[in-house]
Amino acid sequence: MARHTDTIAALATPVGTSAIALLRISGPDTLRIASAVLGTTPPPRVATHADYLDRDGAVVDDVVATVFSTPNSYTGEDCLEISCHGNPFIARKILADLLGRGCRPAGPGEFTMRAFLNGRMDLSQAEAVMDLINARSDRSLSAARQVLRGALGRHLEQLVGGVLSALATVEAYIDFPDEDLPPEDRGRLAGRVRLVQAGAERLLATERTGTLLREGIATVILGETNAGKSSLLNRIVGSERAIVSPEPGTTRDFIEERVTVGPHGLRLVDTAGLNPVATGVEGLGIGKTLEQAERADLLVLVLDATRPTPVIPEAILKRITSSTTLGVLNKADLLRPGAAPAAVAPAGIPVVRVSALTEEGLPELLTELERLAGGIQTTVGEERIAINVRHAHYLGEARVCLTEALAKIESSGPAELVASDLRSALASFGEISGKVDNEQMLDQLFASFCIGK
Ligand SMILES: Nc1nc2c(ncn2[C@@H]2O[C@H](COP(=O)(O)OP(=O)(O)OP(=O)(O)O)[C@@H](O)[C@H]2O)c(=O)[nH]1
Numbered sequence: 301m302a303r304h305t306d307t308i309a310a311l312a313t314p315v316g317t318s319a320i321a322l323l324r325i326s327g328p329d330t331l332r333i334a335s336a337v338l339g340t341t342p343p344p345r346v347a348t349h350a351d352y353l354d355r356d357g358a359v360v361d362d363v364v365a366t367v368f369s370t371p372n373s374y375t376g377e378d379c380l381e382i383s384c385h386g387n388p389f390i391a392r393k394i395l396a397d398l399l400g401r402g403c404r405p406a407g408p409g410e411f412t413m414r415a416f417l418n419g420r421m422d423l424s425q426a427e428a429v430m431d432l433i434n435a436r437s438d439r440s441l442s443a444a445r446q447v448l449r450g451a452l453g454r455h456l457e458q459l460v461g462g463v464l465s466a467l468a469t470v471e472a473y474i475d476f477p478d479e480d481l482p483p484e485d486r487g488r489l490a491g492r493v494r495l496v497q498a499g500a501e502r503l504l505a506t507e508r509t510g511t512l513l514r515e516g517i518a519t520v521i522l523g524e525t526n527a528g529k530s531s532l533l534n535r536i537v538g539s540e541r542a543i544v545s546p547e548p549g550t551t552r553d554f555i556e557e558r559v560t561v562g563p564h565g566l567r568l569v570d571t572a573g574l575n576p577v578a579t580g581v582e583g584l585g586i587g588k589t590l591e592q593a594e595r596a597d598l599l600v601l602v603l604d605a606t607r608p609t610p611v612i613p614e615a616i617l618k619r620i621t622s623s624t625t626l627g628v629l630n631k632a633d634l635l636r637p638g639a640a641p642a643a644v645a646p647a648g649i650p651v652v653r654v655s656a657l658t659e660e661g662l663p664e665l666l667t668e669l670e671r672l673a674g675g676i677q678t679t680v681g682e683e684r685i686a687i688n689v690r691h692a693h694y695l696g697e698a699r700v701c702l703t704e705a706l707a708k709i710e711s712s713g714p715a716e717l718v719a720s721d722l723r724s725a726l727a728s729f730g731e732i733s734g735k736v737d738n739e740q741m742l743d744q745l746f747a748s749f750c751i752g753k
């Protein structure tokens with residue numbers, strides 16, 4: 301505790317006019333500064349209404365201040381939160397005064413970094429703070445909340461516990477180099493390592509879900525030129541985001557928007573229409589469409605219901621399945637009542653009939669999208685953990701070490717080498733929760749946070 305000798309300060313709310321702005325201070329000078337600027341030392345955790353006095357004794361604003369004393373604060377240090385009126389000019393004046401009193405401007409994520417260094421949370425929880433702030437759907441919120449509450453940390457502790465008990469067995473034999481591990485011990489040992497491996501595998505399997513939650517499910521709208529793709533994007537987003545015109549080949553570059561559909565976050569992408577005879581810029585646009593389709597999690601294939609079915613490029617056809625593609629027969633308003641659409645969607649995929657003009661069929665389209673989005677997200681048991689790329693990297697490392705250890709156990713390899721593999725696995729698990737000192741990694745990780753967090 302109390303590794304830090306300096307006191308940091310930052311604005312914790314976005315710059316701009318609002319009802320309230322919040323400034324945050326953490327470090328050993330906090331209480332001294334609190335009594336100087338408020339003219340009184342507020343009791344911990346009691347919101348206290350006071351005038352903020354600057355170094356000249358002038359009132360800057362009337363504020364509500366709350367002290368959190370060490371160790372029961374976000375950072376584990378003495379902390380002060382000052383809520384002033386949400387005028388950026390006032391907030392800046394208060395911050396300047398705090399800096400004048402010896403505070404240092406906090407770097408990105410520095411409050412959370414202190415919380416981590418002071419043992420208030422492990423690294424996976426610190427990352428979850430960021431995920432929570434950035435979450436844009438119910439699913440990503442609930443996953444971030446689980447990890448913030450320590451769910452990933454608990455899983456890791458179990459894995460670490462498993463490796464430690466295996467290590468204890470192995471190390472008992474290292475001291476007796478002449479004795480070989482008896483077969484029954486080897487069997488038990490292998491069983492333990494396999495159990496840890498299976499646990500690591502289960503966590504690793506959530507990486508894709510993690511990416512989907514953080515980045516949104518890549519949902520690519522594609523189809524023939526003029527089919528109404530951009531119109532459809534605008535209807536789903538609820539604003540005129542993409543240019544719509546009767547001219548074929550209107551959309552040249554792809555357009556991306558984040559939307560939520562039910563509990564899911566989608567990254568909706570409008571693309572240049574597929575036109576087999578396109579040249580020049582339009583041709584380049586279609587190249588991009590194919591690239592987007594390649595990377596998509598979901599496809600929305602838009603067909604003009606009044607026109608014959610277009611030829612769909614082979615590269616796209618092979619990505620079309622009933623669980624990844626929604627067929628949309630657009631411009632239903634132009635069909636005579638009771639008339640069948642001229643276009644036919646590829647066999648086997650769910651199809652909705654809509655009009656981007658009248659919005660007929662739009663609720664059904666959203667229901668189908670929600671269903672498909674639900675199908676591609678998996679969760680780990682009840683806990684809804686979804687790991688990130690960094691976690692996956694170290695879990696992958698641990699997996700390699702465990703596989704090596706297993707191979708040696710099974711081939712009666714020397715106990716020291718098994719122990720060394722197990723220790724490497726421990727180190728990899730440790731990187732995830734931050735039990736290993738890795739300053740460069742920490743700096744990099746917290747640099748992606750916002751200031752004041
Ligand atoms: N009647 C009718 N017209 C529509 C409908 N959806 C789109 N349109 C019209 O069709 C034309 C093309 O619409 P866009 O949304 O630009 O089509 P697009 O598929 O994005 O076209 P490109 O970007 O050129 O590939 C525009 O004139 C739209 O107003 C619909 O449901 N009904």
Ligand SMILES: [Mg+2]
Nearest residue numbers: 529530550551
């Ligand atoms: Mg378009």
